[in-house]
Amino acid sequence: xxxxxxxxxxxxxxxxxxxxxxxxxxxxxxxxxxxxxxxxxxxxxxxxxxxxxxxxxxxxxxxxxxxxxxxxxxxxxxxxxxxxxxxxxxxxxxxxxxxxxxxxxxxxxxxxxxxxxxxxxxxxxxxxxxxxxxx
Amino acid sequence: xxxxxxxxxxxxxxxxxxxxxxxxxxxxxxxxxxxxxxxxxxxxxxxxxxxxxxxxxxxxxxxxxxxxxxxxxxxxxxxxxxxxxxxxxxxxxxxxxxxxxxxxxxxxxxxxxxxxxxxxxxxxxxxxxxxxxxxxxxxxxxxxxx
Numbered sequence: 001x002x003x004x005x006x007x008x009x010x011x012x013x014x015x016x017x018x019x020x021x022x023x024x025x026x027x028x029x030x031x032x033x034x035x036x037x038x039x040x041x042x043x044x045x046x047x048x049x050x051x052x053x054x055x056x057x058x059x060x061x062x063x064x065x066x067x068x069x070x071x072x073x074x075x076x077x078x079x080x081x082x083x084x085x086x087x088x089x090x091x092x093x094x095x096x097x098x099x100x101x102x103x104x105x106x107x108x109x110x111x112x113x114x115x116x117x118x119x120x121x122x123x124x125x126x127x128x129x130x131x132x133x134x135x
Numbered sequence: 136x137x138x139x140x141x142x143x144x145x146x147x148x149x150x151x152x153x154x155x156x157x158x159x160x161x162x163x164x165x166x167x168x169x170x171x172x173x174x175x176x177x178x179x180x181x182x183x184x185x186x187x188x189x190x191x192x193x194x195x196x197x198x199x200x201x202x203x204x205x206x207x208x209x210x211x212x213x214x215x216x217x218x219x220x221x222x223x224x225x226x227x228x229x230x231x232x233x234x235x236x237x238x239x240x241x242x243x244x245x246x247x248x249x250x251x252x253x254x255x256x257x258x259x260x261x262x263x264x265x266x267x268x269x270x271x272x273x274x275x276x277x278x279x280x281x
Contacts, residue, residue, distance in 0.1 A: 006165040007191040011198020012205070014158035014170060014243075019206035019213050021151020022144045027216035031142065033268040036276050041140055042148040047246060049152020050159065054251035057160035067167035074167050074187070078239075081256055088238020089245075089260040091230050093267025097275065099218060099227025102242045103235060104172040104199060106228070109215055111200035112207055116217040120228040127232020128173075128182045135237075 006069050015108040021046040024108050026100030033097050095127075159247055166191060171244025172199070173235035183236075238264075 022028045022042050031040030066072050096102050101109075101120050109117035159170035168187055177183035178192035186192065207213045218224060235241040238260055240249065245264075249257020275281045 003166055003188070004190050004194045006161060007187075007194040008198045008201075010158045010161040010165070010170060011195035012158075012202040013161065013198075014155055014172075014195075015199035015202025015204075016206045017151040017154030017156075017158060017202070018199070019151070019203035020154060020210075021148045022214070023148075023151065024203055025214045025216055026218065028142075028144075028214075030272060030281075033265075033272040034276065034281065035269055036273050037281065038142065039140065040142050042142075042144045045143075045145045045148030046152035046155065047250075049149040050156035050247045051152075051251045053153060053156035053160045054163070054247055057156075057163045058252050061163055064164070067163070067165055069165045070167050072167060075169065076239075079254075079256060081259055085238050085256060085260055086263055088234045088236070089263035090267045091234030092238055092241060093234075093264035094271045095227040095230025095232075095234060096242075096264060097227075097268040097271030098223045098230065101224070101227060102172075102231060103176050104241070104243055106231075107172065107176065107196060107199040108203035109200070109217075111204035112213060113215040113217060116221070116224055117215075119221050120224040123225040123228025124176070124232040125180055125182065127229040127234075128177050128180075128236050129232075130229070131233045131236035132182055 002069050014104065015111075017046075017050075018105055018108045019112070021049075024105045024112060026105070028100075029102075029105065030097065030100035033100075155243075155247060156251075159243070162195070163248070169244055169248045170195070171240050171248060172196075173232075173241040174239075174244060177236060234264075 032043035162170040178186040245257040245260040
């Protein structure tokens with residue numbers, strides 16, 4: 001139960017941050033990717049702002065034997081840089097540019113602009129299912 | 136400095152970014168996990184068989200619209216300018232869904248959590264998806280789609 005509440009708090013703060021920063025607005029995200037148009041640098045400030053507390057958290061993490069509310073750390077240990085990683089990133093970038101959305105803002109926008117957000121989220125899950133059944 | 140970019144929201148971006156980073160830090164230090172939205176969404180829906188316990192993934196995913204709703208309510212509404220037709224949403228969604236599973240992460244997992252860890256995998260993935268986004272939007276602009 002404690003873990004579920006921590007995750008709900010983290011998800012809520014994450015969604016609030018997306019909304020406050022303007023990242024729930026697909027046109028603003030697309031504006032960051034639009035170097036030849038009216039470039040909007042806001043996303044760079046969001047990324048910078050998010051990386052600061054996380055960089056500190058990683059330093060703290062190295063000194064901990066286990067997390068505060070769980071039995072052990074479950075962190076990705078893969079260091080492999082392969083075709084899957086690079087091809088996946090290329091495809092994700094195309095979809096991100098086309099729609100102005102990535103998974104976090106798509107889900108957050110279900111509460112703000114439900115119909116278009118739902119169209120994106122249904123397609124997002126369909127794309128994930130396609131990956132699952134073809135790999 | 137930002138006078139050249141009248142639409143930018145640097146202060147809101149920085150504050151909202153700090154909130155996102157603290158949220159990811161809570162997941163890391165509290166639960167020992169990466170706050171990667173694509174992975175948690177796949178886990179919450181049962182599309183992924185491994186990863187965080189489903190209860191944790193579902194709670195995090197429910198929090199995303201809840202948090203956005205709270206900010207929208209406090210501030211009197213936030214702007215969400217979606218593409219005018221459903222086609223880019225569907226094409227974009229399919230590619231983002233497939234690509235984030237194939238590449239093991241998105242803007243949150245690779246961009247925020249992995250880059251702050253200086254993970255070479257995440258640095259490369261982030262550089263590629265941002266470059267790919269730049270090229271895609273440039274081509275859309277060249278093609279008169281923007």
